[in-house]
Amino acid sequence: MPNPLALYDTAALRELERRAREVAGIDETTLMRRAGQAAWRCLLEHWPEARRVVVLCGPGNNGGDGWVLAKHALDSGRDIRVVQAAGCEPRTPLARTMSREYRDAGGRVEVFDGVLPDADVIVDALLGIGGDRSPEGEFAR
Numbered sequence: 001m002p003n004p005l006a007l008y009d010t011a012a013l014r015e016l017e018r019r020a021r022e023v024a025g026i027d028e029t030t031l032m033r034r035a036g037q038a039a040w041r042c043l044l045e046h047w048p049e050a051r052r053v054v055v056l057c058g059p060g061n062n063g064g065d066g067w068v069l070a071k072h073a074l075d076s077g078r079d080i081r082v083v084q085a086a087g088c089e090p091r092t093p094l095a096r097t098m099s100r101e102y103r104d105a106g107g108r109v110e111v112f113d114g115v116l117p118d119a120d121v122i123v124d125a126l127l128g129i130g131g132d133r134s135p136e137g138e139f140a141r
Contacts, residue, residue, distance in 0.1 A: 032061065032094050036068020043069070043121060050120035052079045056112075057099075058126035059088045064095035066125025071102045081117050082109045 020026045026034075043050065055070045057063035066082070067090070073080040082102065090096040103109065116122065 028094060029097070032064050032098065033068055035065045036098070037072060039065060039123070040069045040072035043073075043123065047121050050078070052117075052119045053081075053121050053123065054117050054119040055080070055082045055123040056116075056126050057082050057084055057088075057090075057095075059091040059095065060127075061092050061094055062127060063090060063125050064092065064098045066123060067095065067098035067102045069123060069125070070107060071098070071105060074102065074105055074107050080107065081119075082107060083112050083116065084109060086111050 017031065020031055021028065043053070053070075053073045055066045055073075057066040057070070070080050070082050090099045099109075110117070
């Protein structure tokens, strides 16, 4: 029986994002907010009882999606923690915006110390669709 989930390679995902921007006129901020919200809804669907959520955020736009999810978790009253590798503050303008919104709402951020906090669910928002090289620095650990 075929898998009912549609899977896309990197080129196809980039094309879908391009079409969303250019054909449908959806700006990148809205796309990121929708991605983070969709991930949050997926988490709730699969783990509705999860109270403690840890989000591992990388410095790029995949991390930005994680910041959006973290803000939804925070707004819902969950015990939410964002964990970053040392020196891996958000580097893209969008990720910085989403990080700031999470922090401004009172969200906690921790630097990874080798041990993850206890959690019901851990969300990986470290590396995105363009992962075409080996992890470096703290990510390689």
